[in-house]
Amino acid sequence: MMTSDTNEKINAQVIAVFPDKVKIVVEDLEHFKVAEESLKVGSYLKIADNENAVLIAVIENFQISVGEGVQNYIIEAFPLGVLRNGKFERGGDSLAIPPKEVVPATIEDIKKIYEDTVNPVESFTFSHLASNKEVAVPINGNKFFNKHIAIVGSTGSGKSHTLAKIIQKATSEKHEDFHLNNSHVIVFDVHSEYKTAFPNANYIDISNLILPYWMLNSEELEEFFLDTEANDHNQRNIFKESIIFDRKQKFTGDEDDKQKIHLDSPILFDINEVLNFSKFKNTEQIDTGEVYASGDKKGQPKLNQGSLYGKLTNFINRLENKINDKRLDFFLGEKSKNITFEETLQNLLGFTPKKESNITIIDLSGVPFEVLSITVSLISRLIFEYGYIYKKLRCIENPEEKINNDAPILLVYEEAHKYVPNSDLSKYRSSKLSIERIAKEGRKYGVTLLLASQRPSEISETIFAQCNNFIAMRLTNPVDQAYVRKLLPDSLGSLIDKMTSFKQGEALLVGESIILPSIVQIEPCSIAPSSNDIPYWELWKNKWKDIDISKIKTEWHK
Template sequence: MDSNNFKIINVSSTSISIEIVDPSQFDDQFNLGSYIKIPYKNNETKYVIGIIDNYKIKDTDKGDEETEPTPPSFILEVKLTGTLDVQDSGTVFERGGHGIPLPPNNGISLLTDEELGSIFTTRIKANERFTFSKLTTVKLGIPINGNKFFNKHFAIVGSTGSGKSHTVAKVLQEAVSAKKGTFEGLNNSHIVIFDIHGEYEQAFPKAQILNASNLSLPYWMLNGDELEQMLLDTGDRNNYNQSSVLRKIITENKKKHNPDIKKVHFDSPIKFDIREVYNCLYNIQTETINSKAPNRYMIVDECGDYNAGDSTKNDDGLELIPEERIKKYFSKQFEFYPSKGQNVSNGTYADGTLDKFVERLENKINNSRLQFLFGENSRDISFEETVKQFISYTNGKESNITIINLGGIPFEVLSITVSLISRILFDFGFFFSKIMKGQQKCETPLLLLYEEAHIYVPKSDLAKYRSSKLAIERIAKEGRKYGITLGIVSQRPSEISETIFSQCNNFIAMRLTNPEDQNYVKRLLPDTLGNLTEMLPTLQAGEALLIGESIVLPSLVKIDPCSPTPKSSDIEYYEIWKEKWKDVDFGKILNEWKK
């Protein structure tokens, strides 16, 4: 390459403009995103490194008919990224364009693959290098710092069809296959994928798969807000009365099943029986009383004369049900004498305050699609068994990856399901850290990856999203201290909670076609690539901007193919439509629908 063919015409603190004087003599291929080096004057080992941001065409033809036309020249706009010092002891790359010599030397050339490789491995130890992509310009594998990628939250964003699922699969496949040494069996990676569409079972055939049919989620670990969100109707005018009754009954049931615990509250994460709670609510709703003795309840199998003690009222005037009566009502659903005679009248809640509440609770605990939450297994499962199923320590069937298929989870409980699992794993990490001694580090760091995160942690204040947002935002802010990090995956980043997204330190930004998403991502990126960020809507499938603390230089990369692939291939509509008419087994579909 003839360096005299290049002329530096402008220098600033962040960029250099270079004119290619005679393009006809220029044989090498420059691309947007290509890296170039400019040697320091009188220093043969030090170079200014830049990336081609854009270029302009300069017309040098004067338009004189009597002279030969001259071809145009090109002006390259180069964004400065740092300096490269090549010594016998090794290559050292420093970020930033500080110390540019004036005037700079004109000995401009493309970086060789070896020089590029040395830049990207600067300050990354061999055992920390993690590779899943190549530069789009020279097909050179780009290592990143695996520790800084996984111990900080990261985000993978891209529109449908951009290769987002394949990127997730490739990153995780590389992580679970990495080993220090030649041991056999699993490495110590622990990854939980919240899979909304069931895409990743195919990509990880050895993963532990949890879904609505085999998941056991203990309802008794729901906190107060989640229980009320699950069981109460926020639009019901009697919501306050229902909340008061629910809190009282569940608290008493927790005391019944945990007699050794002195202080029991509505929020206490201890066992209670949802069926007994329903029995009590049903009895309170249907009970009748002796009109002449309001403290006597007319139960048929009690000879119509059960004394449960006087009810009292709180400061708001609401009836407080005596503990003894509640304890009796836990046992079963009683039959009461009808309130037709003058000696028998309706009970405390005769105004229908509890009618819809009791009906709603009955529908939920009897709903076959909610048995993973309200079934017997969920009532009896221990905290230890719950945690083991989520990090695949169950019955000797260890696995690096647990996939929680949320596809069969009813949408009305999706947020609460994600919230509860996230809180359990956070608490596991928190209390695990408490038993670590001195400077001992976490032995089982967890990665929680949320596919299509905008569905359950949106930028919304609606009550139905409150649980999952609070749980995941807490992990985003505090999780790293306890060995819990987040992977946020979404095709609509502008709809994700800013609290969560702003905590991400590494980004894999793929093609984004929505202007709001493009602007949102550009605003949050910790680094910028100048005009290269304008390429977000035109990136090819599998291409991405890789940016963040884990990579030496923000780069335009091509993600390596994954194997096996996730189940996210597009359906060939037109090809299938051209085939002969196919019959549909509607009965089989409906049977699956009714499960």
């Protein structure tokens, strides 16, 4: 369907073709347009060759060339891909040279490209073209969620809204009429933003979060309880020995299983028993069997100091501080000792009977900074291991099983640079380790990551390199821009330069799930996440407001 008048008189001609650029001369711009659609930077062109292939290119700039009394327009366009026999192929290299004809593409042409390339049952839409809101941009929902996703953009560019929009759509789409669909999303929410956007979510914050310390694996246990820098073998041995001893004491299963208990077994032990044992060892005196023959202690048994006498004082102090720290109650308190393994998983996955929900929001804003990494690590690892075990079970039950996980999970990390930074500091070690593992292997077990960050250059490269779908919003920091540029395919041409000037909610959508890299406007969410914007100017204009400092003190000291 080419517009006809250009056939009669050649008005536009391709004068140069490069892998990443097509140059076109137009004599009369007035005649080089589609009815009622004015051409602008970002409009699409169709360039046909002699072999029934049509290259779709997007206009990057216009120039005017003046010479010998004629004024020509030169259009530079970026080749997006070739339409051949109704099928779209990425890239522009397969066009036969020289191209025959060039015309502007109609909205219908563009719509057709997007629609025809996604199978309707797989189609997932949350945006439209930024240059034309009539053109919805469907993507392949299977490919989108099946591979890790990154949303990057400076603060205020629209990351949180985009995230909320995607999850709102994902949790509301249904094949038939039922209450909950089978989507499973867990959001790590550092700024308490998402409760408003998901009023029916399974909401976990510091007031109802119960996370058992006894589920930590050996590395996490050591990171949390030991002074790892000191590298003290005595500490480590006593710690390990007392945990395994107490686990075996409390274990009620059969003897064979009991013997297999080790430091990584996610089985209850009492941290106070570890403290008691350490105190005992720190003050232990061993009877030599002799008695004092003279002096003050005459007749009393002679005692030797135990091998660890006085050597565990630092460890004991450290442990006592933690056990007595009220802020760590969610982790070390009585509730953490009483909760079962099953309850913990049900809570985190949103599978609590009668309270099932598609989305679990884990509000981390009240979690003390020094335990943030371990909290995120433990939860992430539990979800990963759950996926692993679930797959194993499914394969045992049915060796022919092709789908590893029939209730796949999306794990969402807001401000991902806070848990998986490009840094080797030990305080990030465990969260980095568990999330990197999901980045590398999660897909096999139905666990996908969605990472949002305003500082992409500060995120672990291992993790970013595994992302297949990118939503790049306005990004102003040059270091971050350069970093994102490196991660994205090289064939994006100047599309990528637009990143600096995007409006709120505009994004460059690139990846396996989308047929063309596209600059889109994300649809507004049905209910917005809560904003951190404080209307200073409005508030400052109000009458002086008194603050109850004693109430603040009470809360502070809680």
